[in-house]
Amino acid sequence: MPVGFEQDGKASVAREIVVVALLLAAPLAVYWPVLHYPFVDLDDQLYVFRNSQVLGGLTGSGVAWAFRSLGYAGNWHPLTWISHMLDVQLFGLNAGGHHLSSLALHVASTLALYFVLRSYTGAAGRSAVVAALFAVHPLHVESVAWVAERKDVLSAFFWVATLAAYLAYVRSPAMLRYLLVAGFFSLGLLSKPMVVTLPIAMLLLDYWPLGRWRRGAALILEKVPFLALSVASSFVTVIAQYQGGAMKGAGHHPLALRLANALTSCAAYLRKAVLPTDLAVYYPFPQAIPVWQWSGAAALLIALTTVALFGRRSHPCLPVGWFWYLATLLPVIGIVHVGGQAMADRYLYLPSVGLFTAAVWGVHQAAALLRRRGAILAAAAMGCLVPLAVSARNQVHSWSGTAALAENALSVTTGNWAAHGMLASFFLRQGNDEEAIAHARAAIAINDFAGARDILGVALTRLGRADEGIAQLREAIRIDPGFFSAHNDLAVALEGQGRVMEALEHYRTAAQLQPDAVEVLDNLGSALLRTGNPVEAMHHLTTALRLAPGAADVHFHAAVAFEMQRRFAEAARHYQEVLRLAPADAEARAGLQRVLSGR
Numbered sequence: 001m002p003v004g005f006e007q008d009g010k011a012s013v014a015r016e017i018v019v020v021a022l023l024l025a026a027p028l029a030v031y032w033p034v035l036h037y038p039f040v041d042l043d044d045q046l047y048v049f050r051n052s053q054v055l056g057g058l059t060g061s062g063v064a065w066a067f068r069s070l071g072y073a074g075n076w077h078p079l080t081w082i083s084h085m086l087d088v089q090l091f092g093l094n095a096g097g098h099h100l101s102s103l104a105l106h107v108a109s110t111l112a113l114y115f116v117l118r119s120y121t122g123a124a125g126r127s128a129v130v131a132a133l134f135a136v137h138p139l140h141v142e143s144v145a146w147v148a149e150r151k152d153v154l155s156a157f158f159w160v161a162t163l164a165a166y167l168a169y170v171r172s173p174a175m176l177r178y179l180l181v182a183g184f185f186s187l188g189l190l191s192k193p194m195v196v197t198l199p200i201a202m203l204l205l206d207y208w209p210l211g212r213w214r215r216g217a218a219l220i221l222e223k224v225p226f227l228a229l230s231v232a233s234s235f236v237t238v239i240a241q242y243q244g245g246a247m248k249g250a251g252h253h254p255l256a257l258r259l260a261n262a263l264t265s266c267a268a269y270l271r272k273a274v275l276p277t278d279l280a281v282y283y284p285f286p287q288a289i290p291v292w293q294w295s296g297a298a299a300l301l302i303a304l305t306t307v308a309l310f311g312r313r314s315h316p317c318l319p320v321g322w323f324w325y326l327a328t329l330l331p332v333i334g335i336v337h338v339g340g341q342a343m344a345d346r347y348l349y350l351p352s353v354g355l356f357t358a359a360v361w362g363v364h365q366a367a368a369l370l371r372r373r374g375a376i377l378a379a380a381a382m383g384c385l386v387p388l389a390v391s392a393r394n395q396v397h398s399w400s401g402t403a404a405l406a407e408n409a410l411s412v413t414t415g416n417w418a419a420h421g422m423l424a425s426f427f428l429r430q431g432n433d434e435e436a437i438a439h440a441r442a443a444i445a446i447n448d449f450a451g452a453r454d455i456l457g458v459a460l461t462r463l464g465r466a467d468e469g470i471a472q473l474r475e476a477i478r479i480d481p482g483f484f485s486a487h488n489d490l491a492v493a494l495e496g497q498g499r500v501m502e503a504l505e506h507y508r509t510a511a512q513l514q515p516d517a518v519e520v521l522d523n524l525g526s527a528l529l530r531t532g533n534p535v536e537a538m539h540h541l542t543t544a545l546r547l548a549p550g551a552a553d554v555h556f557h558a559a560v561a562f563e564m565q566r567r568f569a570e571a572a573r574h575y576q577e578v579l580r581l582a583p584a585d586a587e588a589r590a591g592l593q594r595v596l597s598g599r
Contacts (some may be wrong), residue, residue: 018265038300043148071243079190105153138276145399151192196230208316267297316524417446450480473494484513
């Protein structure tokens with residue numbers, strides 16, 4: 001009988017209740033503070049609080065946009081967008097509610113992982129330890145505590161659900177069960193394309209614990225539809241990342257450097273899995289990697305692969321866990337470079353399950369000759385889990401705000417231009433332009449990128465140094481001509497100097513680059529009103545109102561546009577909407593009186 005069908009680890013109902021209670025309590029104890037944390041100035045604005053489609057809540061047009069949003073934020077994950085829309089529908093912009101959803105998904109995945117592993121192996125105790133490691137490991141804090149990483153926790157839930165459906169299919173093959181596997185897998189792909197490696201994980205589980213390997217080619221044929229879905233998802237992802245600017249060209253970092261970084265990252269992840277210290281939200285890509293470092297990493301990986309292969313008969317958990325780790329990490333290892341980071345803690349969210357499984361089952365088998373093995377292993381598990389939970393709780397505190405997150409990254413890394421950029425963005429949004437300038441300059445000194453130039457230009461302009469600011473904004477556009485925010489910010493600066501026609505050129509460019517950016521459409525409409533063109537202005541303002549019907553500024557400019565055309569009834573309606581949204585708006589009140597008397 002295959003191991004996957006054994007029931008040698010049956011737990012009593014009482015023990016089962018205790019295990020479930022602990023697996024529920026542990027992640028809640030670690031992550032509860034996040035319910036009081038705000039959004040951070042690192043992609044949360046793209047995913048939630050400045051995304052006009054998400055801010056509209058769960059609507060038909062929003063769902064349609066989610067499936068059309070190829071390339072937005074460098075990804076295509078419509079189900080993730082829909083989950084953010086649902087959060088806005090339920091919680092508005094209360095960040096605690098958004099954190100609660102991510103935490104709930106993490107807890108659900110933890111419990112599901114326990115039940116799935118127990119069902120596959122019949123080993124309740126070992127399954128509980130793996131699930132507990134998943135629940136409280138510090139490497140997973142980034143995936144759970146970062147609202148913009150909803151895609152991690154959502155895709156992981158569907159990953160585990162797919163494995164549960166797959167086991168049901170294996171035990172009793174039927175087309176409906178097979179389609180259920182495909183359905184959950186598809187939902188995972190629609191949450192995050194990293195799920196493309198799931199068919200490989202299925203094949204590994206076929207080897208152990210399911211014991212189906214003797215079926216040979218039939219197993220591959222069984223996975224062909226899933227592999228086809230993975231190929232299609234990978235193709236779409238490459239297009240999305242290219243269009244969204246997340247994929248760096250092959251010349252951005254030499255292939256040799258990317259390969260060396262892939263090797264050292266694989267080894268570094270192992271070290272962080274065992275000793276999770278110096279964790280940061282961003283690890284800068286190195287300019288060079290010493291030969292001893294990447295060759296040592298390669299030697300370590302070869303050695304561990306050799307051990308896993310040689311131990312496959314007596315310890316089949318080793319090759320399964322090890323190749324699970326390598327395979328699931330492959331899409332994000334950086335050979336095809338996406339983003340500017342060398343590695344990321346969040347990339348271990350799913351791969352770590354393989355490491356945990358190999359370690360827990362391996363230690364259990366290695367301790368076979370110990371007396372009172374159960375008590376000793378239980379004590380060892382607690383000796384690992386408690387420090388990890390404490391470390392994770394401490395790491396959670398670094399997500400208490402943008403400044404804390406960036407300062408933590410600066411304290412444990414060197415040359416972290418991205419952390420300086422985060423602080424620059426944070427201080428700019430807070431109105432602290434001097435601090436924004438200081439951190440933008442610090443970022444530029446390390447890595448001259450368009451985002452830092454843009455922040456520097458806006459801050460200088462707001463301080464009355466418009467010529468310097470405009471020069472910086474032009475430099476941002478030179479570095480990245482497709483950076484719509486820089487075009488919009490340059491247009492604002494030019495309009496502030498009365499150079500409205502120049503501003504219009506850049507507003508139009510920004511609107512072409514990001515057609516659903518409400519702020520850009522509103523600015524373009526307002527500038528057109530200044531040039532006496534209310535008809536064209538209304539074209540852009542109408543689009544903005546369709547995207548963000550609750551935007552008071554857009555309603556105000558629409559009212560002005562209708563008033564300029566002497567369409568007083570429409571103007572009055574928009575002035576009234578402004579006053580509903582912002583009752584203290586004196587200009588709207590005066591405009592309403594004016595158009596009512598003009599009628």
